[in-house]
Amino acid sequence: MTLLTGDNLTRIRREGLGLVLLILVQAFCAVFFLTDAMSDFADAGRFAFKDWHLIVETVAALGLVVGIVFELRYLFRLLRRKAHVERGLSIAAGALHEVMEAYFDTWALTPAERDVATFALKGMSNTEIAELRGSAEGTVKAHLNGIYRKAGVSGRGALLSLLVEDLMQSPLLDGAARGPGPSKR
Numbered sequence: 001m002t003l004l005t006g007d008n009l010t011r012i013r014r015e016g017l018g019l020v021l022l023i024l025v026q027a028f029c030a031v032f033f034l035t036d037a038m039s040d041f042a043d044a045g046r047f048a049f050k051d052w053h054l055i056v057e058t059v060a061a062l063g064l065v066v067g068i069v070f071e072l073r074y075l076f077r078l079l080r081r082k083a084h085v086e087r088g089l090s091i092a093a094g095a096l097h098e099v100m101e102a103y104f105d106t107w108a109l110t111p112a113e114r115d116v117a118t119f120a121l122k123g124m125s126n127t128e129i130a131e132l133r134g135s136a137e138g139t140v141k142a143h144l145n146g147i148y149r150k151a152g153v154s155g156r157g158a159l160l161s162l163l164v165e166d167l168m169q170s171p172l173l174d175g176a177a178r179g180p181g182p183s184k185r
Helices: 005-050 053-106 111-122 126-133 137-149 156-169 172-178
Strands: none
Touching: 005 053, 053 111, 053 137, 053 156, 111 126, 111 137, 111 156, 126 137, 137 156
């Protein structure tokens, strides 16, 4: 199950654009209120500090400016975090693919078994796999039984556990040093 589907990315972009537009509106309001407060101070002269309305208006405008600064800092921090998470996800996806291919080679899976194993590891049901491959559900079950036998596992959960366990044994960023193939147990 992928969290970054096309619909999710579109929604995230729309929300990001909405946040940027909100910050721009707030910036416009802040400039307007600060300009108005400075104009009022200039018109009122030295007695401006006794006018509570003008003081509250100025403090509110300054609070708006401070809020904008914090929003921008938070937005940039979120964008950096998002980029970091996407990079990590990309590394993990590549590492998982490498581990899967190495195991598939070690187990000598046929091309059909590789397809079925990949779909099964992605969480698809036997019916969905059969539809995608244009084959019968019984054929998919036969391929899965062959995969489980070659892998020495009892089912999907154990197959997935085997791959995840191998990924967890080595740091993802050190993928080049680890080399292809299943880890030694």
